[in-house]
Amino acid sequence: MTPAPPPGPPWWMKKPALQTLIDRLRADGYEVLGPRMADGAITLAPLTNLAHLPRGVRDDQQPGRYRLTMADDGGYFDHVVGPHSLKPLVFPPRTTVLEVLRVRDGWEYRTPEPPQPKRAILGVRACDLHALAIQDRVFLGGAYRDPEYAARRAGLFLIAVNCSRSAPTCFCASMNTGPAVRGGADLILTELTDGFLGVAGSDRAAPYLAAVGERPASPEEQAEAAAIPQRAAAQQTRRIDPTTVHDTLMNNLEHRRWADVAKRCLSCANCTMVCPTCFCSTVNDVSDLVGTHTRRQRVWESCFNEEHSHTAGGPVHPTTKSRYRQWLTHKLATWIDQFGTSGCVGCGRCITWCPVGIDITEEVAAMEGGRV
Amino acid sequence: MPAKKPRLAVFKFASCDGCQLSLLDCEEELLTVAEQVEIAYFLEAGPADTRGRYDVGLVEGSISTPHDAERIQAIRAQCDSLVTIGACATAGGIQALRNWGDADEFAQHVYARPEYIRTLATSTPIADHVKVDFELRGCPVNKQQLLELISALVWGRTPRLPRQSVCVECKRRQVVCVAVARGVACLGPVTQIGCEVICPSYDRECFGCFGPKEYPNLISLGRRYQRDGHDTAHLTRLVRSFNGYAPGFRTVDKVLAKNNHAYDSQNPSPPA
Ligand code: SF4
Ligand code: SF4
Ligand code: SF4
Ligand code: SF4
Ligand code: SF4
Numbered sequence: 231m232t233p234a235p236p237p238g239p240p241w242w243m244k245k246p247a248l249q250t251l252i253d254r255l256r257a258d259g260y261e262v263l264g265p266r267m268a269d270g271a272i273t274l275a276p277l278t279n280l281a282h283l284p285r286g287v288r289d290d291q292q293p294g295r296y297r298l299t300m301a302d303d304g305g306y307f308d309h310v311v312g313p314h315s316l317k318p319l320v321f322p323p324r325t326t327v328l329e330v331l332r333v334r335d336g337w338e339y340r341t342p343e344p345p346q347p348k349r350a351i352l353g354v355r356a357c358d359l360h361a362l363a364i365q366d367r368v369f370l371g372g373a374y375r376d377p378e379y380a381a382r383r384a385g386l387f388l389i390a391v392n393c394s395r396s397a398p399t400c401f402c403a404s405m406n407t408g409p410a411v412r413g414g415a416d417l418i419l420t421e422l423t424d425g426f427l428g429v430a431g432s433d434r435a436a437p438y439l440a441a442v443g444e445r446p447a448s449p450e451e452q453a454e455a456a457a458i459p460q461r462a463a464a465q466q467t468r469r470i471d472p473t474t475v476h477d478t479l480m481n482n483l484e485h486r487r488w489a490d491v492a493k494r495c496l497s498c499a500n501c502t503m504v505c506p507t508c509f510c511s512t513v514n515d516v517s518d519l520v521g522t523h524t525r526r527q528r529v530w531e532s533c534f535n536e537e538h539s540h541t542a543g544g545p546v547h548p549t550t551k552s553r554y555r556q557w558l559t560h561k562l563a564t565w566i567d568q569f570g571t572s573g574c575v576g577c578g579r580c581i582t583w584c585p586v587g588i589d590i591t592e593e594v595a596a597m598e599g600g601r602v
Numbered sequence: 603m604p605a606k607k608p609r610l611a612v613f614k615f616a617s618c619d620g621c622q623l624s625l626l627d628c629e630e631e632l633l634t635v636a637e638q639v640e641i642a643y644f645l646e647a648g649p650a651d652t653r654g655r656y657d658v659g660l661v662e663g664s665i666s667t668p669h670d671a672e673r674i675q676a677i678r679a680q681c682d683s684l685v686t687i688g689a690c691a692t693a694g695g696i697q698a699l700r701n702w703g704d705a706d707e708f709a710q711h712v713y714a715r716p717e718y719i720r721t722l723a724t725s726t727p728i729a730d731h732v733k734v735d736f737e738l739r740g741c742p743v744n745k746q747q748l749l750e751l752i753s754a755l756v757w758g759r760t761p762r763l764p765r766q767s768v769c770v771e772c773k774r775r776q777v778v779c780v781a782v783a784r785g786v787a788c789l790g791p792v793t794q795i796g797c798e799v800i801c802p803s804y805d806r807e808c809f810g811c812f813g814p815k816e817y818p819n820l821i822s823l824g825r826r827y828q829r830d831g832h833d834t835a836h837l838t839r840l841v842r843s844f845n846g847y848a849p850g851f852r853t854v855d856k857v858l859a860k861n862n863h864a865y866d867s868q869n870p871s872p873p874a
Contacts, residue, residue: 269778269805294826296783313778323774496819498791499766503773514762519634519753530774535766536816550817585769585781585791586826 238430241443242451245425248306248352249280251389251442255350260387263319264352265309271296272312274351283353284309291397291578294587305421310397311355311577315506316362319349320382321369321530327378327513328526344381354390356408356459357400357577359415361506362388367569368509390415390431392455393462399578400462401591404469407575410459420455427455468581468591472572476563478598483555487596492551494586499532501580501588502557507573512537533557558593608657608755611643613677615663615670616697616725620742621688622646622662628745635749638756656681658755664690666697666725678732685751686728689741689844693813696741697725698847727847736761739812740796741844747796765816767791768808772799780807787827787837792818792850809843814850820857834858 252262256278266275267284277283286304289312290297296313329340362383369379393400393409402408411418416435420427427447430439447455502508512531517524531538533556539546547553565573574590581589612622626647628635641647642656659681665671678684686692694701700708701724709716728734738747747763754761768790772779780802781788788807790799796812820841827837841854 270783271778273776273778294782295785296779313783314776318776323776494822496767496791496823497817498769500769500773500779500791503770516750517753517757519631519638519749519756521757530770532766532770535764535770537764537766550819583779583782585779585788586822 238436238439240447240452240455241428241439241445242447243426243428243442243444245306246280247442247444248283248426251438252278252280252352254438254441255387258348260348260350262350262352265307265312267298270298272298272309274312274314274316277352280306283307288395289397291399291582292587293399293581293589294584296582305394307353307391307419307421308394310393310395310400311358311579313504313579313583315358315504315577315579316351316354316386317365317506317508319351319386320362320365320379321376321509321511322378322382323530325378325528326525327528330524330526332522344378346381346385348385348387350387350389352389352391354388354415355393355577356390356411357402357405357575358506359388359390359411359413360402360407360575361577363414364507364569364571364573364575365509367571368507371569387434388415388431389417389419392418392420392459394421394458396462396465397578397582398467399581400466400576401468401470401578402576403463403466405472405572405574405576408459409462420458422451422454422458425451427451468578468589470562470574470576470591470594474598475572475594476566478594479559479563482597483559485597487593488551488555490596491554491588491593492549494588495534495550495554496586497534497550497553498585499534500583500585501590502532502534503530504579504583505561505574506577506579507561507575508532510538533560558590561590562594607638607640609642609655610639610658610660611656611677611681612641612646612660613643613662614645615661615674615691615728616666617663617688617690617695619646619662621691621738621740624742624745624748625660628749631749635752639752654680658683658685661686661691661728662688664694664697664725664727665722665731667721669720671722671731674728674731683735683755684728684732685736685738686734687738687743687748689739689811689813689848690725691728692737692739693845693848693851694725694727696844696846699842700725701847702842725847736763738763739794739845741811744796744798764795766795767815768793768795768797768799768802768812771795772802775799775803777802780805785830787830787832787840789840791823792820807840810841810845810851813845813848818850820851820854821861824854824858825861828858828861834862 255262264277265272266282272284283306285306286301288299289309326342331338369376390411392411416432418429418431428439430436510531511528514527515524534553536545547556561573689695705723709719713719751761780786786807789810790808793808793810794812794815801808838855841851
């Protein structure tokens with residue numbers, strides 16, 4: 231699942247060159263989105279100026295807790311992943327997939343033309359690139375391709391950044407999904423003390439790198455850049471062993487830990503909503519009162535909701551215990567059976583944004599001891 | 603077109619009229635509603651045809667007087683389908699605060715001539731008295747949900763009224779969580795979806811207007827907020843507002859007291 235190593239030699243650029251990059255992308259019709267401080271978090275939002283980036287801002291992330299701290303100096307990318315992933319950009323939380331109109335002699339069905347926004351995303355992390363690759367497999371692999379996902383995905387220009395630190399909730403190193411970016415992006419940046427090291431990850435990045443790159447990076451700068459994600463990896467304390475987790479969970483489907491976590495779990499669905507790979511949706515037909523116009527809406531859904539497994543005979547997962555087990559086994563075990571990869575990239579969002587701080591690495595660890 | 607226009611009635615019990623006004627607030631849609639349903643009884647808007655049966659009765663308000671308790675029985679017998687609208691009808695409303703106090707004493711303080719007041723000791727949801735077919739939650743109800751309900755009744759399908767948490771919609775809207783990012787005690791994880799996540803969108807906590815979600819885990823959420831230093835009395839008041847008497851919220855005081863007790867025994871206070 232590791233994307234191909236990036237082509238092209240590394241270039242060095244001054245920090246303000248990032249503004250040139252933003253301007254060039256905008257001139258080419260891209261809306262540029264990147265990390266921006268809003269509502270006490272680093273969100274993913276449109277930006278036009280280097281000054282919009284959260285320079286010197288760090289995010290302290292703990293189970294169920296997220297706080298920002300500010301420093302006067304520091305880099306543009308001292309934070310890690312915030313509440314927003316790339317997911318809503320390619321798989322919108324709410325979209326119309328079909329419109330049905332009553333016409334004189336029957337019905338007319340219209341499939342809306344999917345929007346094709348051109349968006350450049352600045353500051354994408356390794357975990358989120360892996361998550362996107364996983365979603366590509368879900369939405370574009372196999373016989374049924376999702377047209378809206380395809381259109382939105384094609385318009386993305388991804389500018390990745392190597393993480394210079396990890397949050398306590400990050401565990402990408404154990405999942406082999408980060409912190410170093412190994413591909414899957416158009417441009418890969420590493421923030422050095424007084425500049426950026428940039429590598430083209432795709433052919434279409436070459437003209438941009440040529441515009442902002444000052445000179446080829448020196449061997450010292452390359453060594454400095456290589457050490458940065460290594461340092462982030464060394465900070466990680468949480469881990470899941472991807473080689474054993476499948477069997478750990480599937481051999482312990484009646485472990486008493488499931489009942490224990492069900493007492494703490496709120497079945498609120500926050501974890502599935504923030505997870506960059508969760509792909510569940512439901513389809514609602516919204517009709518007007520006169521019955522001449524119906525919109526078929528697709529909205530994000532979650533296995534923590536009764537509606538997710540509702541059948542004529544009632545919900546397949548009627549309890550919080552079975553819903554939590556569905557979530558964890560799907561993410562870490564049955565996803566592998568279904569798609570050939572793990573459904574988890576170790577971004578830690580589900581840990582941070584769980585209102586009661588339930589930690590999937592801790593739940594897995596509790597079951598590693600075997601049947602209890 | 604539906605075979606026959608459903609006959610609709612709107613009844614009021616102890617309430618502020620806000621939910622009925624939500625129906626009137628559907629200004630643009632109201633003409634269409636009027637074409638699709640026969641509004642036979644709706645005092646707030648005019649019609650008061652008390653003859654015969656109604657296909658659908660929308661009930662606003664709670665049962666708080668002996669007269670109410672009798673009237674709801676007669677209304678149930680007149681309506682094929684009974685739908686409660688709003689926190690008063692579905693949970694007893696803010697006036698259910700009396701259920702933990704002394705209604706007579708309140709009356710002494712509020713009314714100049716309390717001897718003219720005939721009231722019950724409690725304010726209770728309609729479902730405590732008669733069978734209810736659908737519940738529209740909210741204080742007040744949400745206009746879109748109201749139209750969804752009417753549309754479903756007109757076209758003979760089951761209304762789509764999800765029982766999931768406010769958090770689901772909060773995340774769909776990419777709102778930054780006030781509980782996680784700011785440490786605010788938010789009721790979203792135990793509250794049913796229904797509004798457009800108004801409060802967290804404006805940086806405020808969810809106040810529980812739509813009542814308890816399918817599994818409101820007050821023990822776990824309460825424990826988290828208590829551990830973070832939120833005052834138990836404040837948390838109790840937060841839950842015990844518009845929907846405080848709803849079954850999932852009713853025992854919040856006991857739940858939080860038990861949590862507190864658990865901490866006390868885990869961390870015994872130092873000897874005096
Ligand atoms: S399961 Fe949790 S850690 Fe894994 S990808 Fe999803 S949100 Fe990230
Ligand atoms: S974990 Fe749940 S919400 Fe996420 S993809 Fe699997 S079934 Fe869907
Ligand atoms: S999980 Fe890894 S790649 Fe993702 S933000 Fe944390 S350190 Fe960076
Ligand atoms: S694990 Fe946490 S975020 Fe997920 S449903 Fe349970 S309480 Fe909510
Ligand atoms: S702000 Fe409140 S409603 Fe929104 S996700 Fe957080 S806890 Fe849930």
